[in-house]
Each structure stands twice: as C-alpha cells, then as structure tokens.
Amino acid sequence: MAADRKHMILLFFMQPFLLPHGAKILTLCFVGGSHYLLMDEMSRLLHDSGHEVRMLLQFGDGMLPGYKMRPSPYQITTWSLDEGYLQEFREVFLQHQKDFFMGRNGLGAYLAFMGQLSHQCNITLHKSDIFNSLRDEKYDIAVIDAFNPCSFLAMEKLGIPFIAFFPGMFANAAQIGIPSPLSYVPVFQSQLTDHMDFWGRVKNTFMYFASHIVERKVQATFEDVIKEHFPVGSRPCLSDLYLKAELWIYNTDFAFDFARPLLPHVQYIGGLLAKPAKPVSQELEDFISQSGEAGFIVVTLGSMIPSLTLIEVLKEMNAGFAKVPQKVIWRYQISQWPRELELAPNVKIMDWLSQNDLLGHPKVRLLVTHGGMNSLMEAIYHGVPVVAIPLFGDQFDNMVRIKAKKMGTFIPPEQLKAEILATTIRKITDDKSYKISAMNLRVIQRSRPFPPGRQFVRWVEHIIQAGGGHHLHPYSLQQPWYQQYLLDVILFLSVCLIVTGYSILKVLRFVVGNLCSSGKQKQN
Structure with a gap:
C-alpha cells in the first residue's frame, strides 16, 4: 500500500513533464544529401519516442547518389520536380563542382544556388493539394531545415509553429539576434579563428557589414x-519569419566550434549521425586486414559528390593515394571511374560506404573529406584526424576550426597535387599529436550530460509542453537596432554632456568677464 502511494505521488509530480499523448510533428526536407540524412535521423528519433511524425520531402533523382534509403517507420509525403528541370539543375551543379575544384567559390555561385532554391520553392508552394491536406492535419509543431528559406515560407503558408534546425555552425547568427562580439567571434566565411590580431579584427568588422549585404541579396531572390x-497586406518578410521560430537548433558542438555567447532560444546539438560503430562487411574487413600496421584511410567528398568532373583532379588524388602506405577506401561511383585511368593498387572504390562504421574501426588512421559538418562530427566522435579538401559553403570555416583544434589540416582545391596530398597525409598520420588532439575532442563530445539524440527529442517535447518557446526569447528580438545598441541613450547622454559643457563654458566666460571688468575699474 505504501509502495502504491509513493508511485501515485511520483506520477502526480511527474505529470507536468509527461505528454499525455504522442504529439503530431511535421518535418520538412527540401534539400537532399546530408540535409536529408539529418532530417531522417531526427524524424526517426521523434517517432521512436512515441510521436506521430510525417516528413514533407522534396524527392528527386540524385538526392543521395549511391545511397539505399532505409525503410521508414514514419509517414512521408513526397513530390518530385519536373525531370527536365532536374536535368538542368544537375548540369548547373556539375558546373559549380568544376568551379569549386578550381578554387572559384565566390558569391556569384552562392546566389545562383539560392536562385535555384527560389525557383524550386515556387514550384513547391503551388502544391496546394499537399498543403491543404497538411493544414487539415493540425500538427502540434514542425521541425524544418533552416538552410533553405523556402522552409520558412512553407511554415507561414501552413500556419504551424516550428523549430528551426540549422545543419551547420552559427552562420546566420546576425539574422536571429545571437550576440556576436566581433573581437573574438569570427563572421561566417571570414576563415578567422577566435584569436584575432588587429588586422583580423578589421577584416572581421568589414565581413560583418558585408554579410548583411549578402543576406539582403539572398532574401531578394525570394521576393x-x-x-x-x-x-x-499579409506578405511575410524572411527576416521576420526567422524570428518566429520557437527554437533554433544548430548542428555543431563546442568540442569543434569556438566558444561564443548564446541566447536561451538557441541550442547546439551536434553529432546526431555519430554512433557506436557496427561491424563492417566481410569484403571490407578482408581488404582492411591487408593493411597491416599502416591501417587504412577513409575518403569521401560529401553525399552529393559521388564522382569528380575534372579528370585532372581525379588523377592527382589517385596518384597521391598511391604514394601512402595505408589502404584507401574511397566513396566513388564505380561506373564513373575513367577506363583509361588505372586505379592505385592500395585503393578500393565503392558507390556508398558506411562512413560512421569505418571511422569507428580500430585500424582507421585518417579521414580525407570535403569538410562537411556531419563528417567532422563523426570524426570527432571516433577520434580520427582529418585532411580536408574544402569546396564551398561552410567547409573552409569548418576546417579553420579543425586546424585550430590541432585535429587536422586542409588543402585548398586549387593546390591539390599528388605530392602535396601524399605529404599532407603522411604528416597527419605520422605526427601523433593530431591523434591525441582528436581523442581529446572525442572525450569532450562524448562526455556531455546527455547524448544529442535525447537532447533533441527533449527540447522538441519541451516546446510542445510549454506551448511554444516564447519564454526563451529575449525582448531584444523585438527592439529596433538603435535601441539594442543603446544608440538613443548614447545620443541623449552626448547631448546632455554637450549642453552641460556649453553651459559651464558660458558661465565661466561670464564670471571671467566680470572679474576682468572689476579689475579694470579698480585700476582706473
């Protein structure tokens, strides 16, 4: 009887923290590649926690080349873009890929890509049958991929409260009001560390103002x-929609990123795809066993790059791998390998590979990557040093952080030569300090109070139970910029100081004038 009473008391106090029923949750994924892998993982986590989940997925050929999609335990609503447009988009992407490997990754390519997302968004928002059906479902909350501005427009059209998940570092900090002191918080794409000298701070300041111009150009593509x-009369502004998110979650970790101030409505949950390794296939195990003490290297340039368009780059990489003692397991589309190019004897290529499981293998020595966030989170989780060939987006900034943490280094793509690649690989694998740093970061990441998957689910449930994230939003998000920076106060105090100084000066002049007049009268 006493045990039953204790049980009832426990349930009474736990009731506010328990959802009476599984919530109805919508997830949005309008971009393929690693973005889909993340949204799929989050959808599975929410489903496994007892929630009713549906993913709104823009599906297209080439979304994840070589990847076999797992059976989904949650519901999916999909649509595909026109095949003619998809072919055009693939050709544009391949051209961009060539530019990236030649070191041309400027603003024009980024704005062109955003223009493509805008065009896709227009097609998506015309799917009135899908949007009407979702609106009738009365979802409690949505979790969206915040990389694509179209996700915010879709939420406005559906009228569902939402949580914004950003698949990388704090690249859009200025847009959502995160404090970013320019003296030690590098602006996105500045390629600076938090240890800035004078000229670094000057560059960071100019980059900060330039980032606002770029953001306006991005938003203009969706007008x-x-x-x-x-x-x-009811047309939304993207800047306002960004502030409507109940919560912002970033796919990063301070084991990797530089420490910086955050606000209560911003959480970081990096490493959702990093997990304890499972055994690899017998085919791979047989190949790895031939490596001896040298071990093996994992090579993958991102989920969206299954092969290389520039034969010159491919030849340099293949020749570079031939010069190292390790075995090399390379994610490369077998059908796209040029017949005239002989594969290096220590290299095995595969259409797709289980990167997480290979990085957890005891004989792995290095990850050669493009520097994407998911790959780096998995490398940190397993304590594996990194050599990167960053191509676009956040990859250069990511690798600046990896280099600053002494976990690896990177080679600019335009400098990619066989001898440079081989020398860099030997340097990172022979110098044990890189492995030690990687293992130290692994301890930092793994010793967090809660694993990232559980942390993500609990935050989503907290927002649902609390009826939104209003209690996490500081009032600064509603203030005009001149109030946030106290410019009105500074102006008021400056005017007071000037008026007071002027008044004191006038009084002194009056007193001095009277004294001088009195002195002259006495002399006369």
Whole structure:
C-alpha cells in the first residue's frame, strides 16, 4: 500500500513533464544529401519516442547518389520536380563542382544556388493539394531545415509553429539576434579563428557589414515567390519569419566550434549521425586486414559528390593515394571511374560506404573529406584526424576550426597535387599529436550530460509542453537596432554632456568677464 502511494505521488509530480499523448510533428526536407540524412535521423528519433511524425520531402533523382534509403517507420509525403528541370539543375551543379575544384567559390555561385532554391520553392508552394491536406492535419509543431528559406515560407503558408534546425555552425547568427562580439567571434566565411590580431579584427568588422549585404541579396531572390503566393497586406518578410521560430537548433558542438555567447532560444546539438560503430562487411574487413600496421584511410567528398568532373583532379588524388602506405577506401561511383585511368593498387572504390562504421574501426588512421559538418562530427566522435579538401559553403570555416583544434589540416582545391596530398597525409598520420588532439575532442563530445539524440527529442517535447518557446526569447528580438545598441541613450547622454559643457563654458566666460571688468575699474 505504501509502495502504491509513493508511485501515485511520483506520477502526480511527474505529470507536468509527461505528454499525455504522442504529439503530431511535421518535418520538412527540401534539400537532399546530408540535409536529408539529418532530417531522417531526427524524424526517426521523434517517432521512436512515441510521436506521430510525417516528413514533407522534396524527392528527386540524385538526392543521395549511391545511397539505399532505409525503410521508414514514419509517414512521408513526397513530390518530385519536373525531370527536365532536374536535368538542368544537375548540369548547373556539375558546373559549380568544376568551379569549386578550381578554387572559384565566390558569391556569384552562392546566389545562383539560392536562385535555384527560389525557383524550386515556387514550384513547391503551388502544391496546394499537399498543403491543404497538411493544414487539415493540425500538427502540434514542425521541425524544418533552416538552410533553405523556402522552409520558412512553407511554415507561414501552413500556419504551424516550428523549430528551426540549422545543419551547420552559427552562420546566420546576425539574422536571429545571437550576440556576436566581433573581437573574438569570427563572421561566417571570414576563415578567422577566435584569436584575432588587429588586422583580423578589421577584416572581421568589414565581413560583418558585408554579410548583411549578402543576406539582403539572398532574401531578394525570394521576393517574387512571396509576391506570387501571399496576398498584398499579409506578405511575410524572411527576416521576420526567422524570428518566429520557437527554437533554433544548430548542428555543431563546442568540442569543434569556438566558444561564443548564446541566447536561451538557441541550442547546439551536434553529432546526431555519430554512433557506436557496427561491424563492417566481410569484403571490407578482408581488404582492411591487408593493411597491416599502416591501417587504412577513409575518403569521401560529401553525399552529393559521388564522382569528380575534372579528370585532372581525379588523377592527382589517385596518384597521391598511391604514394601512402595505408589502404584507401574511397566513396566513388564505380561506373564513373575513367577506363583509361588505372586505379592505385592500395585503393578500393565503392558507390556508398558506411562512413560512421569505418571511422569507428580500430585500424582507421585518417579521414580525407570535403569538410562537411556531419563528417567532422563523426570524426570527432571516433577520434580520427582529418585532411580536408574544402569546396564551398561552410567547409573552409569548418576546417579553420579543425586546424585550430590541432585535429587536422586542409588543402585548398586549387593546390591539390599528388605530392602535396601524399605529404599532407603522411604528416597527419605520422605526427601523433593530431591523434591525441582528436581523442581529446572525442572525450569532450562524448562526455556531455546527455547524448544529442535525447537532447533533441527533449527540447522538441519541451516546446510542445510549454506551448511554444516564447519564454526563451529575449525582448531584444523585438527592439529596433538603435535601441539594442543603446544608440538613443548614447545620443541623449552626448547631448546632455554637450549642453552641460556649453553651459559651464558660458558661465565661466561670464564670471571671467566680470572679474576682468572689476579689475579694470579698480585700476582706473
């Protein structure tokens, strides 16, 4: 009887923290590649926690080349873009890939890509049958991929409260009000560390103002979409939609990133795809066993790059791998390997590989990567040093952090030569300090109070139970910029100081004038 009473008391106090029923949750994925892998993982975590989950997925050929999609335990609503447009988009992407490997990754390519997302968004928002069906479902919350501005427009159209998940570092900090002191917080794409000298701080300041110009250009690419799909008088602004998120979650970790201030409505949950390794296939195990003490290297340039368009780059990489003592397991589309190019004898290519499981293998020595966040989180989780060939987006900034943490280094793509690649690999694998640093970062990441998957689910449930994230949002998000920076106060105090100084000066002049007049009268 006493045990039953204790049980009832425990349930009474736990009731506010328990969801009476599984919530209805919508997840949005409008970009393929690693973005899909993350959204799929989060959808599975929410489903496994007892929630009713549906993913709204823009599906297309080439979304994940070589990847066999796992059976989904949650519901999926998919649609595909027109095949003619998809072929055009693939050709544009391949051209961009060539530019990236030649070191051309400027603003024009980024804005062109955002233009493509805008065009896709226009097609997506015309799917009125899908949007009407989802609106009728009355979802409690949505979790969206915040990389694509179209996700915010879709949420506005559906009228569902949402959590924004950003698949990388704090690249859009300025847009959502995160404090970013320019003296030690590097601006996105500045390629600076938190240890900036004078000229570094000057560069960071200029980059900060330039980032606002770039953001305005990005938002401008979606203006026509907004005009077409929202009536006059209720047309949203992307800047305002970013602030409507109940919570912002970033796919990063301070084992990797530089320490910086955050606000309560911002959480970081990096490493959702990093897990204890499972045994690899017997085919791979047989190949790895031939490596002896040298071990093996994992090579993958991202989920969206299954092969290389520039034969010159491919030849340099293949020749570079031939010069190292390790075996090399390379994710490369077998059908795209040139017949005239002989594969290095120590290299095995595969259409797809289980990167996480290979990085957890005891004989792995190095990851050669493009520097994407998911790959780096998995490398940190397993304590594996890194050599990167960063191509675009956040990859250069990611590798600046990896280099600063002494876990690896990177080679700019335009400098990629066989001898440089081989020398860099030997340097990182022979110098044990890189492995020690990687293992230290592994301890930092793994010793967090809660694993990332559980942390993510609990935050989503907290927002649902609390009826939103309003209690986490500081009032600064509603203030105009001049109030946030106290410019009105500074102006007021400056005017007071000037008026006071002027008054004191006038009084002194009056007193001095009277004294001088009195002195002259006495002399006369």
